[in-house]
Amino acid sequence: MPRGLRLAFCVVVAAGLAWFHERPVSAQPGDPGRHPAGEHLYRRDCASCHGPAGEGTYRGVPLTDVGEASAHFYLSTGRMPIDDPYDEIRRRDPAYGEAEIGALVEFVGSLGSGPPVPDVADDGDVAAGGSLYRLHCAQCHGSTGVGVALAAGVTAPSVLHSTPTQVAEALIVGPGAMPVFTPAVLGDDETRAVVAYVDALQSGLDRGGHAMARSGRMDETLAAWGVGVLVMLVLARTIARRR
Amino acid sequence: MKLVARTRRAVDKAGKKIFPDHWSFLLGEIAMVSLFILFATGIVLAFFYDASGERTTYHGAYEPMHGVDMSRAYQSVLRLSFDVPAGLLLRQVHHWTALVFVGAIVVHAVRIFFTGAYRRPRRLNYLIGLTLLVVSISNGFLGVALPDDLLSGTGAQIGYAIALSVPVLGAGIAGVLFGGEFPSEEMVHRFWLIHVFAIPMLIVALFSLHMLLVWRQTHTQYPTDGPADEVVGSRLLPHHAIKTAALLLSMAAVLVGMGALLQINPVWEHGPFEAAAATVPAGPDWYLMFVEGGLRILPALHLELGPVEVPSPFVAGIVVPALVFGTLAAWPFVEERLTGDRGVHHLLERPRDRPGRTAFGVAGLSFLAVLTLAANHDYLGGVLGVDVMTMTVAFRIVLLVAPALLGVVAWRVARDLAEADPAPDRQGVGHEEAR
Numbered sequence: 001m002p003r004g005l006r007l008a009f010c011v012v013v014a015a016g017l018a019w020f021h022e023r024p025v026s027a028q029p030g031d032p033g034r035h036p037a038g039e040h041l042y043r044r045d046c047a048s049c050h051g052p053a054g055e056g057t058y059r060g061v062p063l064t065d066v067g068e069a070s071a072h073f074y075l076s077t078g079r080m081p082i083d084d085p086y087d088e089i090r091r092r093d094p095a096y097g098e099a100e101i102g103a104l105v106e107f108v109g110s111l112g113s114g115p116p117v118p119d120v121a122d123d124g125d126v127a128a129g130g131s132l133y134r135l136h137c138a139q140c141h142g143s144t145g146v147g148v149a150l151a152a153g154v155t156a157p158s159v160l161h162s163t164p165t166q167v168a169e170a171l172i173v174g175p176g177a178m179p180v181f182t183p184a185v186l187g188d189d190e191t192r193a194v195v196a197y198v199d200a201l202q203s204g205l206d207r208g209g210h211a212m213a214r215s216g217r218m219d220e221t222l223a224a225w226g227v228g229v230l231v232m233l234v235l236a237r238t239i240a241r242r243r
Numbered sequence: 244m245k246l247v248a249r250t251r252r253a254v255d256k257a258g259k260k261i262f263p264d265h266w267s268f269l270l271g272e273i274a275m276v277s278l279f280i281l282f283a284t285g286i287v288l289a290f291f292y293d294a295s296g297e298r299t300t301y302h303g304a305y306e307p308m309h310g311v312d313m314s315r316a317y318q319s320v321l322r323l324s325f326d327v328p329a330g331l332l333l334r335q336v337h338h339w340t341a342l343v344f345v346g347a348i349v350v351h352a353v354r355i356f357f358t359g360a361y362r363r364p365r366r367l368n369y370l371i372g373l374t375l376l377v378v379s380i381s382n383g384f385l386g387v388a389l390p391d392d393l394l395s396g397t398g399a400q401i402g403y404a405i406a407l408s409v410p411v412l413g414a415g416i417a418g419v420l421f422g423g424e425f426p427s428e429e430m431v432h433r434f435w436l437i438h439v440f441a442i443p444m445l446i447v448a449l450f451s452l453h454m455l456l457v458w459r460q461t462h463t464q465y466p467t468d469g470p471a472d473e474v475v476g477s478r479l480l481p482h483h484a485i486k487t488a489a490l491l492l493s494m495a496a497v498l499v500g501m502g503a504l505l506q507i508n509p510v511w512e513h514g515p516f517e518a519a520a521a522t523v524p525a526g527p528d529w530y531l532m533f534v535e536g537g538l539r540i541l542p543a544l545h546l547e548l549g550p551v552e553v554p555s556p557f558v559a560g561i562v563v564p565a566l567v568f569g570t571l572a573a574w575p576f577v578e579e580r581l582t583g584d585r586g587v588h589h590l591l592e593r594p595r596d597r598p599g600r601t602a603f604g605v606a607g608l609s610f611l612a613v614l615t616l617a618a619n620h621d622y623l624g625g626v627l628g629v630d631v632m633t634m635t636v637a638f639r640i641v642l643l644v645a646p647a648l649l650g651v652v653a654w655r656v657a658r659d660l661a662e663a664d665p666a667p668d669r670q671g672v673g674h675e676e677a678r
Contacts, residue, residue: 126306126307127306127307127308127309127310127311130308130514131311131514134513134514134517134520134522135519135520138393138514138522138523139520139522139523140523141523142522142523143393143394143512143513143522144509144512144513146524147625148621148622148625149621149622149624149625149629149630150621151630151631152630152631152632153630155625200307205307205512206506206509207324207325207331207509207511208324208331208332208502208506208507208509209335209502209504209506210505211506211509212505212506215524215622216524216526217524217526217528217529218524218526218622220342220507220508220529221342221528221529221532223339223501223507224339224342224346224529225346227501227505228342228346228497228498228501229343229346229347232273232347232494233270233273235490235493235494235497236266236267236269236270236272236273236490237266239266239269239489239490240264240265240266240268240486241266
């Protein structure tokens with residue numbers, strides 16, 4: 001970072017801090033509720049791409065109306081922040097702790113009017129969720145949830161590591177190439193059902209032994225040859241040996 | 244009493260039959276034992292399978308599927324998997340055994356090819372074996388479709404498209420085989436009839452003929468120290484029979500172990516087939532991956548020859564398999580023409596003794612291997628971090644280069660090995676005629 005920019009950055013942060021000192025967060029009811037720690041983190045780690053007020057720059061999309069759901073999805077799955085706008089946006093270990101993520105999410109939410117972090121009750125109908133999952137999700141994420149590479153460099157990630165909240169957020173937000181599932185497509189009950197099914201996929205619909213890499217026919221082929229046929233050949237050699 | 248004595252004499256005589264001992268001669272027996280296990284498990288599965296496409300609502304032991312609309316076929320497979328004691332185990336053993344069965348046939352055929360065992364007088368038996376391979380692959384395809392789940396339904400849909408692509412006759416073939424336009428409620432019933440009656444009867448008939456001819460023509464063997472017209476090995480009774488029994492028992496143990504420990508085709512996760520839904524990564528069982536690979540990477544060639552239309556699946560779905568198996572069937576006859584050797588051969592050759600044949604075989608196998616890998620190009624692309632379209636182009640290049648390159652390498656290796664260690668000269672035709 002050039003010296004001048006660094007200086008400007010410090011000035012901005014200092015100004016922000018000073019501003020907050022004058023206006024404590026929990027001040028008045030009806031206030032958007034800007035969180036000082038959130039704003040501080042935002043200015044430090046996000047503003048250089050998304051703009052100081054979330055208005056977006058050529059390096060990053062506007063965050064004014066993405067809402068808390070989007071912020072929480074990208075931060076809690078470690079997809080954000082990235083060091084370079086050209087970095088691949090994929091699941092990583094989160095860069096922040098829970099409190100920091102909460103503060104950032106609250107701040108991004110205060111930038112405009114986006115959907116809040118969904119409150120997912122764990123009473124979804126698993127069977128209905130399975131049908132919806134196979135209809136809407138399995139064509140990219142796979143019926144076993146393992147995900148694959150799609151065309152044009154797009155990858156559908158595995159859903160096997162997502163929390164219920166993250167699944168619900170992904171449906172609202174439509175990260176990357178994923179479509180947004182509006183309430184007209186998936187209503188409240190249906191969203192809860194899909195979330196419940198993904199949770200069930202993670203916590204064990206496996207029967208009949210080790211599921212291997214869950215890549216279906218590819219695994220089965222490797223096991224059929226690497227275990228099945230190979231062991232048969234060894235058996236044949238052993239049995240045919242003359243004494 | 245006369246009958247008993249006569250039977251005893253016949254068994255005694257048969258028991259004295261000598262079988263050569265080389266381990267590679269057990270490869271066909273691996274396929275045979277797999278076939279027995281397929282019959283045994285398949286019969287039990289058939290008790291519980293309901294070959295009906297009629298719709299129903301599920302209320303069985305598997306809760307995540309409660310109230311879901313599905314075919315009776317799929318419902319019966321769920322019932323088999325979750326309500327019938329050891330049902331899932333039997334289903335998994337049956338499926339693993341099917342994969343190993345076709346694998347064993349292929350390995351057996353590779354041995355036959357590279358040692359020249361198909362030469363006179365065994366050309367007919369070679370063709371019977373090849374037919375067994377094609378018929379077994381077809382039955383695998385039908386069997387996989389029977390659960391009527393989302394993954395196999397996608398495969399059946401591809402099979403339907405391939406059948407439709409046959410010029411002029413396509414619609415007729417597809418209609419008869421699939422019971423009307425896809426998806427048809429008739430399909431699983433027809434597939435089931437072919438899978439459990441028609442093809443198994445054909446397999447039993449062809450296999451019996453295969454064995455009868457081996458018996459009558461005696462087994463081939465590698466050159467031995469003894470006279471060329473003498474089969475060296477173990478007697479059928481008791482030695483060889485004990486080996487077969489040992490193979491049967493140990494293979495059953497391994498296959499039941501695989502069925503118990505390794506999950507295969509979790510149809511309850513794939514869900515019931517629905518025309519609007521799809522799942523990834525999708526593909527057929529390994530023995531049809533070369534067709535799937537062709538469909539994925541070969542250029543789409545849609546021809547219109549006057550009134551006759553040839554849709555693009557025809558090349559990868561029909562032409563490529565027909566070329567593969569046609570070439571294999573024609574090979575013994577082509578080789579006779581090329582070498583001028585029309586003699587009878589009971590002694591096997593080593594791959595190095597015939598560099599040309601070896602090179603041809605290696606080229607053919609690598610062609611099939613590349614197509615097989617290409618059937619997984621989306622999954623491999625994901626693993627390598629390479630775009631699917633790039634993978635397609637790369638596979639096209641490899642498909643052209645690899646067979647030629649590996650064929651040349653095989654030819655040179657075989658020639659160098661043969662120079663270092665020439666074939667024994669007891670391969671003479673005259674000697675072998677004595678047998």
